[in-house]
Amino acid sequence: MDTDILGTLAVREKGFSITPTAPKPRQVLALLVVQADQMVPVGMLSEELWGGRPPRSARPTLQTYILQLRELITAALEPDAADARTAKDVLLTVPGGYLLKSGGGGSDVREFERLAGLGYRAMDAADFPEAARQLRAALALWSGPPLADVHAGVHLATQVKRLEESRLCALDQRIEADLRLGRHRELLAELTVLVSRYPTHESLCGQYMLALYRSGRRGEALDAYQRLRATLVRSLGLEPSAALSKLQRSILMARPDGSPAPAPASGSAGPGSTGSGPAGTGRLAPVG
Missing domain, CATH: 1.25.40.10 (Tetratricopeptide repeat domain)
Known part of the structure; x- marks a missing residue:
């Protein structure tokens, strides 16, 4: 599974988009993506969607959103007859919540962190041309604010702030490298x-x-x-x-x-x- 969140949300399985158009399922998918390969508790998903006042129908409504996401995953998996996985193997129901398996696919966040890390190490070594190059490549992965097209509840807002701070840190160091040059x-x-x-x-x-x-x-x-x-x-x-x-x-x-x-x-x-x-x-x- 390939995921992009440094801008608009884009999630692909086998090259096919599994990003829903409806706002609430997008919000659920976004939280599952930022917590990929980790269990996301039902309570956290409920807080993200409805804050501290979930409706009485919160649990069955959340289950409906999960079902919609699995339908998109199923449609992406079907063209590959050699892949024996089902949607429930990708988006798992686990005790207390759900878990989205990334399967080692591409992630713009992981790539940003890798390139930024190379840039920071080059700065520490006073290799300013290399630092500027790596940090510029890391920042080029951003096409806008993180999850720009997703409504952010309390949990996604925290993740967005963390990512924005990481971007600002990389930007600060890229400018520092350019000044040194x-x-x-x-x-x-x-x-x-x-x-x-x-x-x-x-x-x-x-x-x-x-x-x-x-x-x-x-x-x-x-x-x-x-x-x-x-x-x-x-x-x-x-x-x-x-x-x-x-x-x-x-x-x-x-x-x-x-x-x-x-x-x-x-x-x-x-x-x-x-x-x-x-x-x-x-x-x-x-x-x-």
Whole structure:
């Protein structure tokens, strides 16, 4: 079974789509996919579909959705006479819930994690061309927000948030690799959009400041710091991290001709380089 969730939901068995069009069965399939090869309790599926107020008919309705998914799986399996599996061998009923067997098929999430892992290891080894290449390939697997066409209840929303954080971490490190390769001018347009989309993300702001500074736009780099500071104080009651403040002082004290260039402010090159500050801030790890 091949599964794609880094964008719209697409699930295929033997090359045939088994993705239902109706919203509720899609939601059930999406939760089974993100928990593939693990038992998904009936209670979790019920919470996902109806929150804390399931209807009296919740269990038989859920069973109907499972039956609909199995009908799609059966239609996908039928053309292959050599495959003795039935739909119940792919989507199992197990004590307490259901289990979707992936059968070792392709998964865009697994491929993203594999490529991102290669990129992080290349960053640790200071192989910035390889890091940029692997992380760019990992990010290319994304066609939009995860499960973009599926209504997300409480459990899917958690999975979507986790995936979005993983993407943002890979993006942060790919930009860091590009900065190390001197691609600051090429990054400016992308970073302008990102700091607008994530106005409290310190690592992205630091990278934007550095790209502006290295492009001869020192005043704009300092303005970017002040905007972030104002946003952090107003929305979170926080001052910028010590690492970002250090970068701001380095730019402030630099000569008008743009030298010496300040060091990158994003700390270590691994996947945790955005630090451990409050969620959504992307606070920088201390430098030095």
